[in-house]
Amino acid sequence: xxxxxxxxxxxxxxxxxxxxxxxxxxxxxxxxxxxxxxxxxxxxxxxxxxxxxxxxxxxxxxxxxxxxxxxxxxxxxxxxxxxxxxxxxxxxxxxxxxxxxxxxxxxxxxxxxxxxxxxxxxxxxxxxxxxxxxxxxxxxxxxxxxxxxxxxxxxxx
Numbered sequence: 001x002x003x004x005x006x007x008x009x010x011x012x013x014x015x016x017x018x019x020x021x022x023x024x025x026x027x028x029x030x031x032x033x034x035x036x037x038x039x040x041x042x043x044x045x046x047x048x049x050x051x052x053x054x055x056x057x058x059x060x061x062x063x064x065x066x067x068x069x070x071x072x073x074x075x076x077x078x079x080x081x082x083x084x085x086x087x088x089x090x091x092x093x094x095x096x097x098x099x100x101x102x103x104x105x106x107x108x109x110x111x112x113x114x115x116x117x118x119x120x121x122x123x124x125x126x127x128x129x130x131x132x133x134x135x136x137x138x139x140x141x142x143x144x145x146x147x148x149x150x151x152x153x154x155x156x157x
Contacts (some may be wrong), residue, residue: 003155005120005132006113007024009056010041011076012153015109017079022099023052023080032117035154037092044080050088059148074126074150082136083143086143094131100125108156119156126150 018025023039036050044053057076062070078129079096101124109120127151136142 003157005072005155006116006118007111008042009077009118009151009153010054011111012109013054013077013079013151014039014041015105016107016122017052017054017096019098019109020099020103021105022096023117049082049084050092051082052092053082054078055080056149062124069139077125077147077149077151079128079146079147080133081145083145084103085141089143089145090132093147095129096126097147101128120153121156123152123154126152 017023017039021035024035026034026038032102034048038051040053055078057078059073059075062072081089081093107122110117128147131148133144133146
């Protein structure tokens with residue numbers, strides 16, 4: 001039987017990106033201002049112009065185990081890279097895609113919920129595709145690129 005998650009896949013991947021030095025940690029409500037490449041989970045603020053936002057998406061299902069009926073799945077993820085212009089966004093998106101697919105292997109992420117520390121084991125990103133989205137609007141020159149794919153993650157005791 002699997003152990004339930006206490007954090008969304010977006011929060012887990014957000015922490016992983018920050019831990020690996022691919023983005024900055026900014027917690028809303030804390031002192032200071034967001035810096036370039038601040039990483040957010042499940043919601044994107046209007047500033048800073050260069051930022052990374054992680055969203056959970058539909059998982060890829062592989063059925064159930066025969067003994068206990070535990071669902072086997074790769075959790076879906078979209079990593080949205082917004083840059084001041086297309087080259088800036090593209091360079092950061094390429095860096096993220098390369099680092100996450102080539103360097104993440106069995107990495108532990110620790111997150112706290114109600115004063116309890118929960119551990120998650122991120123095995124890998126078996127699929128991650130760079131999908132250019134384009135400019136936000138004709139008058140807004142910020143450019144968006146999505147990294148869509150799956151991540152293999154489970155709770156760790």
